[in-house]
Amino acid sequence: MDALEKMHFTTIDYVIFALLLVTSMGIGLYYALSGGRQRTTQEFLLADRSMSCLPVSLSLIATFQSAVAIVGVPAEIYTHGTQYWFIGCAYILGLFIPAHVFIPVFYRLHLTSAYQYLELRFSKPVRICGTLTFIFQTVIYMGVCIYTPALALNAVTGFDLWGAVLATGMVCTLYTALGGLKAVIWTDVFQTIVMFAGQLAVIVVGVQQTGGLAEVWRKVWEGNRISGIDLNPDPTERYTFWTLGVGGIFLMLSLYGVNQAQVQRYLSSKTEREAIMSCYMVFPSLQVALALSCVMGLVMFARYCEEDQFHKIDNLSKNEMVLYFVMDMLQDLPGLSGLFIACLFSAALSTISSAFNSLATVTMEDLIKPHCSSMTEARATLLSKGLACSYGLLCLAMAYLTHLMSDSVLQAAFKIFGMVGGPLLGIFCLGLFFPCANSTGALVGLGSGLVMAFWVGIGSIVTRTSGGPAAVSQFNCTAIQLSGSITTAIGTVLNSTAVPTSTSSRPMGLQRFYSLSFMWYSALSSFTVVITGLIVSFLTGPMKKEDVTPGTLSPLLGNMLFFVPDNIKQKLCCVTTLGHRPIIQECLPAQHKESNIQAVYTEEEEERQSFLPTYHTPAVEYETTV
Numbered sequence: 001m002d003a004l005e006k007m008h009f010t011t012i013d014y015v016i017f018a019l020l021l022v023t024s025m026g027i028g029l030y031y032a033l034s035g036g037r038q039r040t041t042q043e044f045l046l047a048d049r050s051m052s053c054l055p056v057s058l059s060l061i062a063t064f065q066s067a068v069a070i071v072g073v074p075a076e077i078y079t080h081g082t083q084y085w086f087i088g089c090a091y092i093l094g095l096f097i098p099a100h101v102f103i104p105v106f107y108r109l110h111l112t113s114a115y116q117y118l119e120l121r122f123s124k125p126v127r128i129c130g131t132l133t134f135i136f137q138t139v140i141y142m143g144v145c146i147y148t149p150a151l152a153l154n155a156v157t158g159f160d161l162w163g164a165v166l167a168t169g170m171v172c173t174l175y176t177a178l179g180g181l182k183a184v185i186w187t188d189v190f191q192t193i194v195m196f197a198g199q200l201a202v203i204v205v206g207v208q209q210t211g212g213l214a215e216v217w218r219k220v221w222e223g224n225r226i227s228g229i230d231l232n233p234d235p236t237e238r239y240t241f242w243t244l245g246v247g248g249i250f251l252m253l254s255l256y257g258v259n260q261a262q263v264q265r266y267l268s269s270k271t272e273r274e275a276i277m278s279c280y281m282v283f284p285s286l287q288v289a290l291a292l293s294c295v296m297g298l299v300m301f302a303r304y305c306e307e308d309q310f311h312k313i314d315n316l317s318k319n320e321m322v323l324y325f326v327m328d329m330l331q332d333l334p335g336l337s338g339l340f341i342a343c344l345f346s347a348a349l350s351t352i353s354s355a356f357n358s359l360a361t362v363t364m365e366d367l368i369k370p371h372c373s374s375m376t377e378a379r380a381t382l383l384s385k386g387l388a389c390s391y392g393l394l395c396l397a398m399a400y401l402t403h404l405m406s407d408s409v410l411q412a413a414f415k416i417f418g419m420v421g422g423p424l425l426g427i428f429c430l431g432l433f434f435p436c437a438n439s440t441g442a443l444v445g446l447g448s449g450l451v452m453a454f455w456v457g458i459g460s461i462v463t464r465t466s467g468g469p470a471a472v473s474q475f476n477c478t479a480i481q482l483s484g485s486i487t488t489a490i491g492t493v494l495n496s497t498a499v500p501t502s503t504s505s506r507p508m509g510l511q512r513f514y515s516l517s518f519m520w521y522s523a524l525s526s527f528t529v530v531i532t533g534l535i536v537s538f539l540t541g542p543m544k545k546e547d548v549t550p551g552t553l554s555p556l557l558g559n560m561l562f563f564v565p566d567n568i569k570q571k572l573c574c575v576t577t578l579g580h581r582p583i584i585q586e587c588l589p590a591q592h593k594e595s596n597i598q599a600v601y602t603e604e605e606e607e608r609q610s611f612l613p614t615y616h617t618p619a620v621e622y623e624t625t626v
């Protein structure tokens, strides 16, 4: 690693990194000292439900675009080609369904925590299990997110690893605990801009230093890095159009449909329409984020595919090679390498702050408030801030655990989402689409989904077959001239990092099950939850439509099964109205000051409101939809 050590930071790089931390802290302090000064949980956890779609949409992207994507995706493209880019196809349904199925139901139920839905639809135990599952998933994911940038930075610049982890963790904990969701969303906006700028800078300089666009294109084309659509139906193939385009939809639904961090952002929107718009606006920005990280991988390949360059990074780990490439490109341009480090830590901070805030929210709403309803607003807010802090410290501990996780962080993140996010997606789908599902079915379903996911996930780690053999061997990008360089070219190919396409016998039986692509984990575990949940519900006495809390069912399935006669539909999944469509009454100037006008509810709404926690609602009026 001697070649790496020579890379060092100039003063301006440290200044830019410090600027990022100071600006983030400044935004946190601003929201701690302005507005309602974070004195109510409505403000601290839900930004007073006053956010508009632009900051919400940027915050939605920032939440699940962490350093893992910034470092992991270019390494994936460099090693295996652009097949991964097809995950962009999953963004269409992966965002359309949340916008029209999940958001309307959650928004109209006026929730604070997504897991309140599980109590309304099923029972309190189901809600508690959902909350604990989410906490487990997020704490592990946070560890990966805070560790990745610090590890990569340390490997390439010798920047003190635990110093970076501590700096990131402390700043993030402080501004999240001080400024609440408003600070988290607005720092996410700032950090997303820094993230895009940093990646763009590396791409522009990289292309320019590798001989221009045409040269880069020629090299990646000859280097066999532009993958066509791979329609291979084999589910053990790591990345194909099916695992990414279809399996990826379930991954997106588990994140953008039912993950508390995203649901909380939808609920912080001032109207349902703003929330849906923010979900739509995620689509183009997420495509840009995907394109930037994929192009960065291609430029990196073009840069190092020549024989005389190849030795520089062929012995680096996936996480280190991207940082090496960036420092190699930018170190003569003072400030730009600092910009990329700021980009890396922006990606990490924006994800970790969202995780802290959502963890504090669900712990407060689902685990503490129900047991001490007499708690004053001030104490509840103080406790929420304390929770955000304690999760911050827990995250640092988790970072150490990640130290032990060896395979690529991108795969680690996908496995966490698939193994834990999938069962959570399943239990929400069970509740939304199948009125006959009861809480026993939901509990057994969730348990079976988790068992199934951990069986295949742990199995794949133990047998090290997480997603089959490496797809593409390392081809040299210069046309292999017959003038004797053929031997060096072959030598390059053989000692490359990526294992050539293996001809080993296909795994059979359980071994084949363990080599299922991790992109299918979300789909597999959510289906397991739904099917088991339905069977157990039927065995233990299915629920009747009139017993289901109004507003907790989605008519999606009913509408999709338009061709099925109604009487059969009544059995499986009744066609229900979406519940009450709130029309936010435009407050007249005179009214604006006394905005404590009680909502005008229908009697059914009144009855439903009775067991929802009381909160201050803006002046709204409801009308039932027919």
Ligand SMILES: O=C(O)CCCC[C@@H]1SC[C@@H]2NC(=O)N[C@@H]21
Pocket: 064, 065, 066, 067, 068, 069, 070, 087, 252, 255, 286, 289, 351, 410, 413, 414
């Ligand atoms: O934290 C990360 O960046 C790695 C996990 C990526 C999660 C998913 S992948 C599809 C979608 N696109 C993103 O950039 N993040 C989410």
Ligand code: NA
Pocket: 061, 062, 063, 064, 065, 066, 067, 346, 347, 348, 349, 350, 351, 352
């Ligand atoms: Na992020």
